[in-house]
Amino acid sequence: MWYLVGDIGGTNLRLAAVDMAGNLQARSAHPTDGLTALPEVCAALCAKMGSAPEGVAVAVAGVVVDGQVRMTNADRSISRDDLAAACKVAPSEVLLLNDFEAAAWSLATLDPAKVTYLQGGPEAQPGPRVIIGPGTGLGVGALVWHGNRPTAVPGEGGHVRLTPHSAEEIDYFRALVTLWPEVQLGDQLAVEAEAILSGTGMPYWYRAIAEARGEAVDLEGAAAIFAAAKAKSDANACRAVELMVRYLGGVAGDLGLVMGARGGVFVTGGVAQQNEWIFDDAFLAAFNAGGRHSTWRKELPLGLCQDPDFGLLGARNSLFVHRDQPLPD
Structure with missing residues (x-):
């Protein structure tokens, strides 16, 4: 017996088999390029496992409506019925989640060894938790508890x-x-925050700064811009990343304040995990800049989540809670 979980972002499509104890086993990874059909790769993983899964949970970077989701930063749609047919399970056994709804679910079993704390410490604190992730887009989710039962709060x-x-x-x-x-x-x-606080937005933001200054646009792609900013080899890249860091810190702090995130605010996503150097004193200062509530914000734990499997683990946690199965330790 096993479960199938997936994490479908704007860049990567990742699947895994999960045993009944919650361990990730067989994996499958593909680019989210519009050429790879999710039902087909799900069917291939089921064939590899030699049986149909007991349940399916797939996190997708988009808004889920009536069992379907159209991805925000990729030209594809995904439906619960198609996944059910591919995996040979009933549609009722398939969960479609927003990607940062799943990210929020991952906080229910957060491994402190995979978190670098900028503020606060590794001891788990009671209270709501917020996760924000600059990657291809910008994802946000929250985890709250009703008694001893965790519940993810999806949003945009x-x-x-x-x-x-x-x-x-x-x-x-x-x-x-x-x-x-x-x-x-x-x-x-x-502008919407994702326009600046994401890998998709950074090239536009860098170009906007260069053009506003009447200077040449010398770099293409977010990776090149972050690399140039780190090396201090391009003034416009430095300014683009510097401002992005301040905005990200402010938004993260605002969301922590909105949710009363005494359990912590956690930053993850591809841009964050590949550029940990940007989380400096300026980021922390922007996070804590709350006027009369600055002291309140300084009491919120703030960490960088470095677990690349956060989406898969969140999909697993959601599935386990949905099926009234205890979460893994």
Whole structure:
């Protein structure tokens, strides 16, 4: 007996078999490139395991509506019925989750050895927990408890409002909405947070800063921009990442305040895990900049979650709780 779990982001499609004790076993990984059909790779994993799973839970980077999800940053749709047919299970045995709903579920069994704390310590603290993840997009989720039972709170916190924080930044935002008008919120000089706080948004943000300064756009792709900022070899890359870090810290702190996250705020995702150097004193200062509630924010544990399997583990945890099965230790 086994379960199938999946984590489908804007860049990678990952599956795993889970035994009844909760251990990840056989794995399957593919690029999220529009060429790989999720039902087919699920069927292939089932064939490898030699039987149908007892249940399926798949986390997808998009909004789940009526058993279907269209991915936010990839041109594909996924349905519960298609997955059920591919895995030869009833549709009622398939859970479709938002990717950061699953990320929130992962906090129920968080391994402190895979967290680097910027504030607070590894001892688990009671209270709600928030997870925010700059990756291909920007994901946000929260975990709360009803008695002893954890429950994930899904949402689209990655699309909250960002506005300029200084006169200098006004020109950058104007250039950004000219380059990428879809991310502007209303007719104001405001953009959704994902437009800057993600691997997809960073090239637009870098270009906006360079063009606002009347300078050449010398770099392509988020990885090159972060590398140049780390090496201090490109002034516009340095400024783009510096501002991104401040915005990310502020948004993370705001979300911690909104949820009353006494259990901690955790940062993860591909951009975060590949660029741990950005989480410096400026990030922490922005997280704690809460005016009259700065002291309150300083009491929130704040950690970098370095577990690459957080999505798969969250899908597993959701499935176990859904089936009234005890969570793994």
